[in-house]
Amino acid sequence: MIPVKLPHLEHVARIVLPQVGIELVDIDGFTCCPDPVGFRSADEVAWFAIAARNICLAEEKGLDILTLCNGCAYTLMNANKALKGGLKGKVNEILKETGHEFKGTVEIKHFLEVLAGEIEEIKDKKRVNLNLNIATHTGCHLLSPQEVMEFDDPENPTVLDDLVAALGATPLDYDLKTLCCGLTFSTTGRLKEAFELLKDKFTSIKEAGADCIVVGCPFCFQQFDVGQLMMSRRYKLDKIPVLNYLQLLGLSLGYSLQEMKYDYHKVKDLDFENKIQRRGG
Amino acid sequence: MLEVEFESKDELLERCKKAASCLQCSLCAFECVVTKYFYEDDNTFVYDLFSEEAERNPHIWECLTCHKCALVCPNDFDPPELIQSLKERAFEKGYAPPSIYAEVESILTQGVAFQISSASKSLRAKLDLPDLKIDASDLRKLAQKTGLGEKIKELKGKRRAR
Numbered sequence: 001m002i003p004v005k006l007p008h009l010e011h012v013a014r015i016v017l018p019q020v021g022i023e024l025v026d027i028d029g030f031t032c033c034p035d036p037v038g039f040r041s042a043d044e045v046a047w048f049a050i051a052a053r054n055i056c057l058a059e060e061k062g063l064d065i066l067t068l069c070n071g072c073a074y075t076l077m078n079a080n081k082a083l084k085g086g087l088k089g090k091v092n093e094i095l096k097e098t099g100h101e102f103k104g105t106v107e108i109k110h111f112l113e114v115l116a117g118e119i120e121e122i123k124d125k126k127r128v129n130l131n132l133n134i135a136t137h138t139g140c141h142l143l144s145p146q147e148v149m150e151f152d153d154p155e156n157p158t159v160l161d162d163l164v165a166a167l168g169a170t171p172l173d174y175d176l177k178t179l180c181c182g183l184t185f186s187t188t189g190r191l192k193e194a195f196e197l198l199k200d201k202f203t204s205i206k207e208a209g210a211d212c213i214v215v216g217c218p219f220c221f222q223q224f225d226v227g228q229l230m231m232s233r234r235y236k237l238d239k240i241p242v243l244n245y246l247q248l249l250g251l252s253l254g255y256s257l258q259e260m261k262y263d264y265h266k267v268k269d270l271d272f273e274n275k276i277q278r279r280g281g
Numbered sequence: 282m283l284e285v286e287f288e289s290k291d292e293l294l295e296r297c298k299k300a301a302s303c304l305q306c307s308l309c310a311f312e313c314v315v316t317k318y319f320y321e322d323d324n325t326f327v328y329d330l331f332s333e334e335a336e337r338n339p340h341i342w343e344c345l346t347c348h349k350c351a352l353v354c355p356n357d358f359d360p361p362e363l364i365q366s367l368k369e370r371a372f373e374k375g376y377a378p379p380s381i382y383a384e385v386e387s388i389l390t391q392g393v394a395f396q397i398s399s400a401s402k403s404l405r406a407k408l409d410l411p412d413l414k415i416d417a418s419d420l421r422k423l424a425q426k427t428g429l430g431e432k433i434k435e436l437k438g439k440r441r442a443r
Binding site for chain 2: 007031040094
């Protein structure tokens with residue numbers, strides 16, 4: 001998703017993550033994770049095998065995997081756990097064909113999990129406090145199943161709130177915090193229901209008084225940004241900009257909205273932009 | 282234990298053994314985003330999943346495996362497992378949405394789920410990002426070995442015959 005459809009988020013990740021001590025290494029040969037909703041339905045064993053091949057590429061280099069996407073984290077972590085839990089023999093037999101062998105020595109983490117472990121470093125490196133009220137949306141695939149993802153409480157997620165608070169911003173409680181983004185409604189062409197869901201979600205967010213929404217998943221980002229633009233043609237609601245957490249982190253490190261590629265977003269809001277321009281020390 | 286009788290029930294339970302523990306209490310439906318936006322009655326989606334040719338129900342494709350249903354299930358069942366097995370059956374029979382077949386094709390030919398267009402290439406260049414050079418030949422080998430390759434070939438043959 002990110003490399004093809006939202007490359008500006010890859011650009012931001014490559015700038016911001018090294019600033020908080022996370023070194024990124026590109027691995028040749030990585031492919032789609034593959035996607036846990038579509039590709040998995042074609043053939044679950046092939047889904048595991050392709051995921052395992054990606055994990056092997058990192059393992060062969062002695063590296064762990066950091067994902068920028070909830071879907072990638074879900075696929076790779078589910079595969080890692082299933083293979084360690086007994087599927088290794090079967091999948092390695094299939095992988096032989098490609099010259100790889102899964103050993104099970106790699107850790108897979110979503111970038112928010114890595115950053116949650118570096119929260120003191122983030123507070124230390126932060127240059128400006130962000131005086132913003134923020135509605136966070138962690139995203140379903142990073143939360144569940146909890147025994148696989150081991151990230152946060154799926155019914156009451158707080159990790160992303162803590163990461164937002166570390167930048168001096170105020171995370172808000174809102175009624176529909178764990179309501180999903182509804183991406184599959186859009187991909188199956190059920191736009192009426194997709195817009196209805198977005199209307200409900202954004203009404204709840206607006207009522208809580210949010211200046212912007214912060215997400216950690218590119219699919220949620222796309223649904224809230226492009227989806228909000230499309231939804232706004234049917235329902236009249238005030239616009240709320242959507243940021244990936246890495247962009248918010250960049251803003252607190254002193255980068256401009258332009259450097260954080262806000263120009264690439266469909267939904268922009270002047271009040272939000274003014275608050276960023278006036279951000280204090 | 283599952284009381285409802287229908288022709289493909291045995292096949293369903295063979296693919297997803299744990300579904301036999303479902304009492305259709307519909308607690309999961311109160312958490313289900315598909316039920317919330319696509320059904321008037323809270324328990325209809327659950328009943329629909331245990332019926333003849335449930336794999337033709339288009340709503341299985343709106344389930345994105347958020348697992349909120351599993352959090353409330355009193356029988357420790359993970360309903361997306363059932364939906365996953367229905368999706369696999371739908372895929373084999375050619376009932377999946379065209380976008381799913383297109384995505385699988387894209388992954389096996391280009392290595393990524395979305396077509397690499399000239400627009401995304403120029404956007405990457407503008408952002409000083411490295412070119413996307415992905416070799417998907419390993420993925421085709423894996424698809425062959427798991428039987429997915431054969432499944433796709435058969436489906437294409439059927440579509441041509443129609």
